[in-house]
Amino acid sequence: MFPSTYRTTALVNGEVTVAALPFPHEALGAGTVVIRPDLMGICxxxxxxxxxxxxxxxxxxxxFGHEFLGPVAFAGADTGFREGELxxxxxxxxxxxxxxFAEYVFVHGTAAELDQAVIRVPEPDPxxxxxxxxxIVHANAKLLELTGLDSLAGKRVGIIGAGCSGLxxxxxxxxxxxxxxxxxxxxxxxxxAQQREILTAQEIHPLADAESFRDTFDVVIVVPTIITPDVLHTAATIAAPHGTLHLYGGTRSTDRFPDSTLDIDTIRRQELIKPLTHQAKPLAVSGAYGCARSDYEEAFRLHTTHPEAFPLERLISHYITLxxxxxxxxxIATSTRDFPGKVVIST
Ligand SMILES: NC(=O)c1ccc[n+]([C@@H]2O[C@H](COP(=O)([O-])OP(=O)(O)OC[C@H]3O[C@@H](n4cnc5c(N)ncnc54)[C@H](OP(=O)(O)O)[C@@H]3O)[C@@H](O)[C@H]2O)c1
Structure with missing residues (x-):
């Protein structure tokens, strides 16, 4: 039923390789789900x-290799899954x-862990x-929870970074x-963003022009690859007084908000909200990290019920092979090449 070898990638000391390995039949235990990815996203x-x-x-x-979807190729007796489920x-x-990043992915755990880690896809061929x-669904829900807002209706939201997450x-x-x-x-x-009709010309601007939006936004979502002091300064500048800076990516353990002791990495990873006064402006800094099974369910619901609002397929810019x-x-890692949107590996 399974091949004698399968191709998988390895990341060792910064070097990425793809090679055929013996198929690990001994790994097919009662608490194992094996997934055969059709699509793998590069993050x-x-x-x-x-x-x-x-x-x-x-x-x-x-x-490394965490975005993928495909059918269950093997489901151990204790997993609660069935072969063929997407x-x-x-x-x-x-x-x-x-x-x-492999022809087969092996996930091991208790039934309770697998129930959270392996998510059934309710669409036929996403x-x-x-x-x-x-x-993103999780991060916006966390933003509402932390700020005590009922909704974002009528709010002005600035977003720094038009990568996949920002869009x-x-x-x-x-x-x-x-x-x-x-x-x-x-x-x-x-x-x-404009060519794919994800944003209008009025909705996207050069970061260098951001300061002309001084004191404007109720919420500024900060989502670049790395959060630099310059980016944080810009975010604080364009936020309205009493606005919230919501940090999503790009912090490291030693990072502090400029001119303060605010530990922004802990705020993000522990999903906290803290007050900050930046150049006499009162602000709050919040963060979000990861997601849960319920966020996937909401993501699928949104995509199914509002396909015109969520043209997520248009975020894919390139298909490549393993x-x-x-x-x-x-x-990409060495900044030799850069791709807007999402690059996916298709089998
Ligand atoms: N919280 C979570 O659970 C979670 C989940 C997924 C991703 N993330 C994080 O979110 C961040 C963005 O991810 P992504 O998928 O959107 O990445 P992406 O598609 O590669 O986009 C990266 C973005 O960062 C910008 N950027 C890079 N360096 C910058 C700098 N020095 N100053 C200003 N902008 C800069 C890029 O702008 P240019 O076009 O100018 O290069 C681009 O808009 C990453 O840090 C990622 O790790 C967090």
Missing amino acids: RADAKEVVGSRDIPTDRGPL VTFNPNVTPNRTTG AWMPEPFAC MFALHARHLGASIVVFNRGESRRDF DDFPQLITD
Whole structure:
């Protein structure tokens, strides 16, 4: 039923390789689900792990190869899954799994763990990546919870970063009733967002122009690859007094808000909200991290019931093969090449 070998990738000391390994028949235990990915997404976090610029949480392990979807190829007797079910993966539950950049992915756990980590896909043939969208759904729900807001209706939301995450924040905040403006440093992602009709010309601006939006936004979502002091200063500048800066990506353990002792990495990873006074302006700083099974369910519901509001398929900019992957991720990680939107590996 299974081949004698299967192809998988390895990341060792910053080098990415793809090779055929013996199929581990001994791994097919009662608590194992094996998934055969049809689609695998490349995330900025994968590139960060290649160059070692990401702090890896021990409770869930490396992210390298965490966005994928495909059928269950094997379901152990105790897993609660069936062969052939279309599933995707939540990397925030267990480190006990192999990389998703492979022809087969092995996830091990108790029935309760697998119930959270392996998510049934209710759509027949999705051409979009559920995990990053579930993280956005989670992050906006967390924003509302932390700020005590009932909704984003009528709120002005600024977003720094038009990467995949920034664009999905824009779609979701707009759907929740906010008016949105996205700021991106480079031209390529600004053009991509307009060409794919994800944002209008009024909704996307150069980051260099952000200061003309001084004191404007009720919420500023900060979502670039790395959160630099300059980015934080810009975010604080464009926030309205008593506004909230919501941090999503790009913090490291030693990061502090400029001119303060505010530990922004802990705020993000522990999903806290803290007051901050920046240049005499009262603000709050909040953060969000990861997602749960319920966020996937909401993500699928939104995509199914509001396909025009969530054209997530249009975020995919390139399809590649597993053989193309080692060179491409190395080029992305070393900034030799850069792609707007989402690059996916298709089998
Ligand atoms: N909280 C979570 O659970 C979670 C989940 C997924 C991702 N993330 C994090 O979210 C961040 C964005 O991810 P993504 O998928 O959107 O990445 P992406 O598609 O690769 O986009 C990266 C974005 O960062 C911008 N950027 C990079 N360096 C910058 C700098 N020095 N100053 C200003 N902008 C800069 C890029 O702008 P240019 O076009 O100008 O290069 C681009 O808009 C990453 O840090 C990622 O790790 C967090």
